[in-house]
Amino acid sequence: xxxxxxxxxxxxxxxxxxxxxxxxxxxxxxxxxxxxxxxxxxxxxxxxxxxxxxxxxxxxxxxxxxxxxxxxxxxxxxxxxxxxxxxxxxxxxxxxxxxxxxxxxxxxxxxxxxxxxxxxxxx
Numbered sequence: 001x002x003x004x005x006x007x008x009x010x011x012x013x014x015x016x017x018x019x020x021x022x023x024x025x026x027x028x029x030x031x032x033x034x035x036x037x038x039x040x041x042x043x044x045x046x047x048x049x050x051x052x053x054x055x056x057x058x059x060x061x062x063x064x065x066x067x068x069x070x071x072x073x074x075x076x077x078x079x080x081x082x083x084x085x086x087x088x089x090x091x092x093x094x095x096x097x098x099x100x101x102x103x104x105x106x107x108x109x110x111x112x113x114x115x116x117x118x119x120x121x122x123x
Contacts, residue, residue, distance in 0.1 A: 002028040002112055004096050009117030016086050020117060022079040022096035028112070029053070029077040033102030036070060036081045037110065038092035038119075046092075047106040049081060050099055059104050063089075086121045094119050 008020040020036065035050035049070035050059045058070050069082040079096050097113030 001026045004028050004112070004114030006094065006096055006114045006117040009094060009119045011120040011122065012086055014087055014121055014123050016121070017082070017084045018086065018119060020081040020083065020094055020096075020119075022081075022114060024077040024079070024096075028098070029074070029079075030098040030111075033099050034072065034079050034096060035099045035102070035106075035110075036068075036079070036094060036096055037108065037113065038090075038094045039116075040092040043092075045108050047099065047108040048094070050102050050106060051079070052102050057102075059102070059106055061106050083119070086119075088121045088123045091119060091121045093117070 003025040006022045036048040038048050039045045051070045067085045071080045093116040095114045095116035097110035099107045100109040101107040
């Protein structure tokens with residue numbers, strides 16, 4: 001059974017920080033690529049950051065470069081997203097997923113994903 005469970009979301013003021021975690025069970029932790037995505041109400045899903053799980057190469061959306069950091073503890077099948085300097089525009093449901101591809105293009109398509117954790121940033 002493939003399962004991804006996110007945690008760490010919450011409400012913060014602009015400029016604040018949050019650290020999201022995603023624990024994978026079964027065969028959910030891809031040997032190729034894992035990523036963080038977000039979706040705000042009425043908007044398309046957006047890929048935020050990807051990591052090549054075998055080598056550690058990372059890719060980021062332009063909107064989060066320099067503020068967000070994706071990392072992993074592969075021994076624990078856990079994915080992280082450190083989010084600093086948060087902005088109201090970052091408010092969304094964040095979920096981890098196995099992307100269909102892992103390139104600088106930050107593919108928004110996923111093979112499977114978790115249920116998500118809500119992030120709300122107030123001004």
